[in-house]
Amino acid sequence: MFVGYVSVQLARDGKVDYASLAYPGAVAGIFIVLHLVMRFLLPMADGLILPLAAGLTFLGMVMIERLDPKLALEQLLWIAVAAAAFVLVVLFLRNYEILAQYKYTLGIAALVLLALPMVFGTEVNGAKLWLKVGPMSFQPAELAKVLLVIFLAAFFAEKHELLSISTHRVLGIPVPEIKYFVPLLVMWGVSVLMMIFQKDLGSSLLFFGIFICMVYAATARKTYVLVGAALFLLGAFLCYLAFSHVQVRVQTWLNPFNPATIQRQSYQISQSLFALSSGGVSGSGLGLGYPKLIPSVSTDFIFSAVGEELGMIGAVAVVLMYILLVARGIKVALLHRDDFGKLLAVGLTSVIALQAFIIMGGVTRLIPLTGITLPFVSYGGSSLLANFILLALLLILSHRGATTNVASIRKGAGR
Amino acid sequence: MNRQIKVLLAVFVICLLGITVNLAWVQIFGAEDIQGNAYNKRRLIEEYAIQRGDIISADGQTLARSVDSGTEYRWQREYPQGALFADVTGYDSWRYGRSGLEETFNDELLGKGTNLNLRTLGNRLLGTSKKGNSLKLTVNNQLQRVATDSLGGRKGAVVALDPKTGAVLAMVTHPTFDPNVTVPMDGRDTTAAWEALNADPGRPLFNRPTSGLYPPGSSFKVVVAAAALDVGVVTPETVFDCAGKLVVQGYTIYDFARKSHGDLTFAEALVVSCNITFAQVGLRLGAEALVQYAEEFGFNKPMPFDLPTEASKIQSADTMDQVALAAASFGQGQDLATPLQMAQVAAAIANGGVLLRPFLVDEIRDYNNKIIEQFGPSRLAEVVSPRTAETLTDIMVDVVDDGTGTAAQIDGVKVAGKTGTAEVEGQEPHAWFICFAPADDPVIAIAVIVENGGEGGRTAAPIARDVLEQALE
Numbered sequence: 001m002f003v004g005y006v007s008v009q010l011a012r013d014g015k016v017d018y019a020s021l022a023y024p025g026a027v028a029g030i031f032i033v034l035h036l037v038m039r040f041l042l043p044m045a046d047g048l049i050l051p052l053a054a055g056l057t058f059l060g061m062v063m064i065e066r067l068d069p070k071l072a073l074e075q076l077l078w079i080a081v082a083a084a085a086f087v088l089v090v091l092f093l094r095n096y097e098i099l100a101q102y103k104y105t106l107g108i109a110a111l112v113l114l115a116l117p118m119v120f121g122t123e124v125n126g127a128k129l130w131l132k133v134g135p136m137s138f139q140p141a142e143l144a145k146v147l148l149v150i151f152l153a154a155f156f157a158e159k160h161e162l163l164s165i166s167t168h169r170v171l172g173i174p175v176p177e178i179k180y181f182v183p184l185l186v187m188w189g190v191s192v193l194m195m196i197f198q199k200d201l202g203s204s205l206l207f208f209g210i211f212i213c214m215v216y217a218a219t220a221r222k223t224y225v226l227v228g229a230a231l232f233l234l235g236a237f238l239c240y241l242a243f244s245h246v247q248v249r250v251q252t253w254l255n256p257f258n259p260a261t262i263q264r265q266s267y268q269i270s271q272s273l274f275a276l277s278s279g280g281v282s283g284s285g286l287g288l289g290y291p292k293l294i295p296s297v298s299t300d301f302i303f304s305a306v307g308e309e310l311g312m313i314g315a316v317a318v319v320l321m322y323i324l325l326v327a328r329g330i331k332v333a334l335l336h337r338d339d340f341g342k343l344l345a346v347g348l349t350s351v352i353a354l355q356a357f358i359i360m361g362g363v364t365r366l367i368p369l370t371g372i373t374l375p376f377v378s379y380g381g382s383s384l385l386a387n388f389i390l391l392a393l394l395l396i397l398s399h400r401g402a403t404t405n406v407a408s409i410r411k412g413a414g415r
Numbered sequence: 416m417n418r419q420i421k422v423l424l425a426v427f428v429i430c431l432l433g434i435t436v437n438l439a440w441v442q443i444f445g446a447e448d449i450q451g452n453a454y455n456k457r458r459l460i461e462e463y464a465i466q467r468g469d470i471i472s473a474d475g476q477t478l479a480r481s482v483d484s485g486t487e488y489r490w491q492r493e494y495p496q497g498a499l500f501a502d503v504t505g506y507d508s509w510r511y512g513r514s515g516l517e518e519t520f521n522d523e524l525l526g527k528g529t530n531l532n533l534r535t536l537g538n539r540l541l542g543t544s545k546k547g548n549s550l551k552l553t554v555n556n557q558l559q560r561v562a563t564d565s566l567g568g569r570k571g572a573v574v575a576l577d578p579k580t581g582a583v584l585a586m587v588t589h590p591t592f593d594p595n596v597t598v599p600m601d602g603r604d605t606t607a608a609w610e611a612l613n614a615d616p617g618r619p620l621f622n623r624p625t626s627g628l629y630p631p632g633s634s635f636k637v638v639v640a641a642a643a644l645d646v647g648v649v650t651p652e653t654v655f656d657c658a659g660k661l662v663v664q665g666y667t668i669y670d671f672a673r674k675s676h677g678d679l680t681f682a683e684a685l686v687v688s689c690n691i692t693f694a695q696v697g698l699r700l701g702a703e704a705l706v707q708y709a710e711e712f713g714f715n716k717p718m719p720f721d722l723p724t725e726a727s728k729i730q731s732a733d734t735m736d737q738v739a740l741a742a743a744s745f746g747q748g749q750d751l752a753t754p755l756q757m758a759q760v761a762a763a764i765a766n767g768g769v770l771l772r773p774f775l776v777d778e779i780r781d782y783n784n785k786i787i788e789q790f791g792p793s794r795l796a797e798v799v800s801p802r803t804a805e806t807l808t809d810i811m812v813d814v815v816d817d818g819t820g821t822a823a824q825i826d827g828v829k830v831a832g833k834t835g836t837a838e839v840e841g842q843e844p845h846a847w848f849i850c851f852a853p854a855d856d857p858v859i860a861i862a863v864i865v866e867n868g869g870e871g872g873r874t875a876a877p878i879a880r881d882v883l884e885q886a887l888e
Contacts, residue, residue, distance in 0.1 A: 217419045262454045270454060276441045277449035278457050290457050312442040316435050323431050330424040334417050346420055353427040357434065366437040 008066040008287045023076055027061050030083045041090050042399035046332060049398065052325045053376050053391050057384075059318065060377035063305055066287050067298045071379050078381040082388035089392035096396050100154040100340050107151035113140035114190065118197045141194075141203045142373075142386035146393070149210060149347035156218035157340035164219040187211045188228070192235040199245050202362070202370030206354050208232050213350040217333075218343055253368035268295050272363045275308040276315075283311030298379040300371045304363045318377070322356040329353075329394055336401035345397045348390050351375075456487070459509050463488035466782075468524045468549035470504050470516060473584075473777065476556040479504045479517070484600060492517070494594045496556070499563060502588040502622045503554055503775060505722075508597035511609060514620075516550060516775060519721055523548050523779050523788075546782035553582035553777045558885055562587040565881040569874075571846075571865040572623035572754040575882055578762035578851055578860040580792045581771030585882065586755075588623040590615070625718075626725040628751040629864055632837030632871065633688045633819075634847040635746030637760055639697055640685055641768075641807055642708035645799040648699045651682035651810060657691040666738045668694055671836070682810045686818035688834060690745040697744025702735040705743065709750070711798040712760050712770065719795065720755065721775040727756040747838060758862035761849040764807055765831070765857035768799040812854045815876075820848065822876035825883055829854035832879065834871035843867035848875035852883050859886040 031054040038045055057079060065072040093099065099106065117140060156163070191208040194200050208228070215224045239246045251258075252266035262270050271294040278289065291297050291305035298305075307315040329349030336342045352375050359378075362369035373383040441449065450458065467490055470479040478500045481490040492507045494500070505515015513521060526547040562573040562585045575585040596608045612619055621627070643649045659675030661668045670676070670690045676683075684692035697705060709715070709729045718724040729750040730739060742748040755773065763770040772793040779788040799807075811831035814820045820832040831854040835847025846868030851860035861879045868874035 213423055217416060217423060220416070220419050257452055257454070259454070270452070273441060273449050274452065274455045274457055276438070277446035278455075279442055280446060281443060290460055293456060293460075307438065307442060312438050315438050315442070319431050319435050319438075323428055326427050326431070327424065330420060330427075333420050339416065342416055342420070346423065350423070350427075353431070357427070357430045360434045361430070361437070364434060364437045364441055366434060 008062060023065065023072055024058070024061065026076055027058060027079055030079055031057070034083055034086055037087050037090055038395055041094065042395050044402035045395040045399040046328050046402075049325065049328045049332075049391070049395060052321055052328070053387075056318070056321055056325075056376035059306070060302065060374075060379070062286070063302055063309075063377070064298050064379050066309070067291060067302075067305060068379075071298055074381070075379050075384075078384045081381065082384040085385055086388045086392040089389055090396060093393070094396055094400075096344070096393065096400070097338075097340065099150050099344075100157065103151050103154035106147045107155070110144040110147035110151060111190070113144040113147070114194065116140050118193075139380070139382035141198075141200070142380075142382040143389075145203075145207065145210065145351055146348075146386050146390050148207065149214070149351060149390075150344060150393075152211065152214045153340055153343035153347050156214060156343050157338075160218035160339065160343075163215075163224075164221060185231075188231045188235060191232065192239070199243075200371075201246065201249060201368075202358055202372035205232075205358055205370055206351070206372060209354040209358075210347060210350050213354070214343055214347050217346045218339075249368045249370065253365060256365060268301070269363070269365060269369050271295070272301055272304040273365060275304045276364060279308040279311045279315070281312050283307070283309045283314055285309060296371070299373055300359060300378065301363050302378050303360050303374055306377075307364075319356075319360065322352065322360075322375075326353040326356075332394060332398040332401055336397060341397050341401060345394060345401075348394050348397075351390060352387075460487055460489075462525060463490050463509060464545065465525050466490045466546045467492065467507065468526070468547035468780075468782070470524075470550045470552065472500070472552055472554055472556040472559075474556050478552070479507075479594075486601065491598050491600065492594070493598070497595065498591045498593045499556075499559055500554065501591045501594050502624060503552065503586055503722075504594065506594035506597040508599075510599055511597045515622075515722060516552075519723070520550055520776060520779075524550065526781075548782070548787065549780045549784075550776050551778040551780060552775055553577070553584065554586060554775065555584050555886075558585040558882060559587060561585075561885040562878070562882045563589070565878040566863075566865070569865050569868060570617065571863070571868065571875075572627060573861065573863050573878060573882060574624045574754045574758040575859055575861045575886065576758050576762045576773055578765035578771075578857045581762070581773045582777065583773055583775050584859060584886065586624045586775075588621075588627075590617040590619040592619040622722065623864075624754045625720065625722050627753055627864075628725055628728065629754075629845050629847075629866075630746065630837040630839070631750060631752040631757060632746040632835035632845065632847050633690075634757055634760075634833050634835030634849045634862075634871070635750060635752070636685060636688065636693050636744075637764065637807070637811070637833045637849065638709055638712055639693055639700070639705065639744050640681075640810070641712075641764065641799045641803060642704055643681075643696045643700050644806055645708070645768075645803040646700060646704055649681045649696055651680060651806060653681045654678055655681065655684055655689075655692040655695055657684070657689050659691065661691045661694050661741070663694070663698070663741045664737050668738075668741055682813065685810050685833070686813045688814075688819050690747075693745040694741035697740050698737060700744075702732040702740045705740065706730070706732040706735070708798065711796050712763060713756055713795070714750070714752070718753070718755055718759065719772050721773075724755060725753055727752040746835060754862045754864050756862075757847065757849050757864075758860055761833075761851050761862060762860035763798050764804050764811070765851035765860045766804075767801040768797060768804040770795045770798050808854050811850075815850065819870075819872040820850070820876050822872055823848065823850055823880040823883070825852070825880060825887070828852050828883070828887060830880075830883060831857075832876065834876060836869070836871045839867065843869050846871040846874035848872070848879045850876075850879050850883070852887065859883060 064075050191204045194204040212228045248265045252269050256266045256269045275291050286309050289308040291308050294301045294304055326349055333342050333345035355375050359372050359374050361367040373380050375387045467481045477495050479494050482493050484491040488509045505517045507513050507517040524547045566589050573587040592612050596605045599605045656678055657676035659670050676689045706729055714727045714729045717726045739748050743750050772795050774790050778786050781787050808831050812829050815823050815830045815832045819834040823830050823832050830852040832850030837845040846865040848871050849862045851857040861882055863875040863878045865874045
């Protein structure tokens with residue numbers, strides 16, 4: 001990270017300002033503290049998860065310094081706040097099981113957080129996601145996703161056996177009773193509402209994706225997955241027919257270089273592709289490309305900046321870090337013994353996996369572009385806060401899963 | 416539950432690996448396609464991050480330079496001489512592209528020259544490749560100015576060459592344009608001016624010297640005379656009969672103003688520009704020899720040059736019947752020539768029959784002003800023997816001394832020239848004059864055309880004289 005900082009400064013000014021190396025120093029210090037907290041309070045936790053998150057955060061810090069030095073200080077402060085939240089979670093939620101007792105409270109809180117911007121929100125970049133409180137703006141959906149995962153983990157841990165029972169057969173496929181589709185429909189409704197009222201396709205896809213992952217992990221019912229996917233596609237299709245902003249997303253995905261839209265609707269995606277293509281294998285070098293041509297490059301499009309300046313080597317390294325992080329998260333889930341912990345770990349890991357996939361796939365035009373942040377890397381306080389809390393929970397689960405005296409809430413639960 | 420979790424892991428890994436596969440496409444295999452998109456500003460920004468080299472006239476005037484615009488396209492062009500050298504330098508504009516030397520020498524001006532020698536390699540390693548190379552031209556600011564003033568707003572072109580090297584000393588076209596119009600800057604919207612240039616029926620963006628195709632009229636008689644003398648079908652003393660008209664295959668050809676010259680020698684026929692004599696000379700010479708010589712002079716293929724050129728045209732020998740041959744022999748057939756081509760004809764005679772490649776760029780210098788490439792004479796063809804050239808020169812001197820070209824006379828200097836008055840259907844004829852001087856040791860060869868300017872001797876020759884005077888000073 002220090003090397004990255006120095007190289008950014010060399011490219012920009014041709015000299016190094018040693019005082020500004022305080023930023024990377026501070027971030028490194030924060031992670032050393034977090035590491036020590038983890039060693040003392042969660043000694044059995046997975047040793048790779050925190051370094052991977054640190055690596056991604058470092059990379060984000062370097063890229064933000066390169067893209068907009070003013071944002072780097074804010075990012076640093078947010079990292080500090082998020083780290084504090086991490087420590088608090090580790091201190092007070094080591095008995096994560098208590099979360100299960102408040103599952104409905106948390107679920108309702110998640111819905112309230114989601115609903116807040118619909119009512120009080122301000123619209124930024126065509127999506128209503130932000131709550132403005134004085135000079136601060138906050139994206140409640142980021143925190144909501146963590147709360148939702150906790151709720152779903154607790155709910156499925158309690159109900160997954162019920163949900164797995166098939167009483168009907170449709171076309172030879174075992175199908176659970178209709179009433180057990182209710183949670184699915186509720187979730188679907190929430191996603192569609194988000195798509196309609198917040199114009200936030202990214203979060204909508206993410207929330208529904210998390211739900212599908214967890215319901216599949218909990219029940220092993222492909223029916224839910226299939227019905228869920230079908231419902232989502234149906235909802236997406238109806239929205240496509242009904243709302244121009246959805247149509248624009250799809251059309252710019254199919255044809256980003258259409259001269260009619262390239263200066264307007266498909267400007268972002270085409271600029272992102274130009275940036276990536278100019279990076280080639282090894283990239284232009286930090287500070288030597290032109291990633292600032294891409295709108296919102298320090299948030300949603302930070303991956304394109306990595307691809308331009310660090311090339312495919314850098315971009316693939318980022319993808320591999322996410323794969324490793326996801327693999328370690330899944331390992332936490334596999335090693336855990338109680339259902340709630342298992343599902344919680346799966347849910348938290350799914351958040352990272354899906355979010356990384358949706359935005360990296362979006363900016364590289366693998367899937368239609370939807371604006372969400374790249375976990376740990378993108379600039380943004382709410383995103384950092386939520387992801388650090390998520391990280392803390394995952395490490396607690398890891399520690400507890402590896403500790404032999406796990407108190408299993410439901411002994412002999414089907415595994 | 417663990418089985419499902421493993422399935423989920425597999426799905427996640429496949430999805431994320433899908434991104435790397437897609438990256439390989441976007442960043443490597445499909446990258447060139449994406450980058451080539453016209454809306455990709457990166458290419459432009461990178462090009463305009465380079466301080467493009469200056470373009471400088473032979474006498475040290477700056478014709479084009481780069482100024483720091485402070486915008487995302489950093490180094491923008493400025494043309495201090497305005498319209499004067501527009502047909503030479505062309506323009507370099509991030510919005511409208513390039514023309515002229517800015518286009519043909521783009522790589523050199525950007526410092527991307529292909530010859531990687533020790534110095535350019537050194538420059539590259541030292542990171543100074545952000546500065547391009549400058550071009551020192553052969554054109555002379557004073558001469559260009561005189562030629563422009565003398566043409567004086569009439570439609571036409573002037574090309575002046577150094578016959579011993581092929582260096583272009585002046586190249587003027589009118590109407591022309593101010594290349595600064597192509598460079599939009601903050602607070603200077605030039606869109607309307609640019610659109611007006613493109614819509615102008617006078618075609619100011621059109622480079623007449625290199626691409627304007629005109630019937631050469633009697634100036635083409637120099638080509639015919641050179642061929643006839645070189646082949647030996649005539650000598651200066653060969654006597655012809657001009658009855659004012661000639662019947663070829665039942666088709667009557669009249670002389671200019673239906674005038675009869677009576678009996679006259681071949682030399683006298685060139686001096687008074689007798690069409691009837693030249694029709695007979697052409698018939699004696701034959702289509703094949705005429706076309707062959709014209710092609711040696713450069714017809715029927717684009718003249719090799721530092722700028723794009725249009726090929727001057729002469730009908731092919733096998734489609735040329737006797738009538739066409741007779742008409743072509745006094746420059747009123749289907750033949751068409753660029754001003755550059757006719758200047759080359761004069762220059763070849765001036766240079767003892769040897770045609771040289773014309774050139775505009777004399778030297779390429781790096782940002783330290785060190786010469787990294789130099790250009791000099793390069794032979795294209797030996798069109799006629801030195802003897803033929805000498806004989807023809809003597810006759811062309813007579814043209815100026817006491818023929819149709821007296822308007823080009825200069826005290827104490829022997830000027831060799833030939834007028835041309837090219838008939839244009841329903842309009843005033845184009846006025847031509849080609850010449851070189853001093854006749855015994857030429858330093859300049861000129862072609863002048865004034866569109867619909869009337870008689871060449873009256874309209875074009877005085878312009879040539881002004882340019883000669885300036886050059887011989």
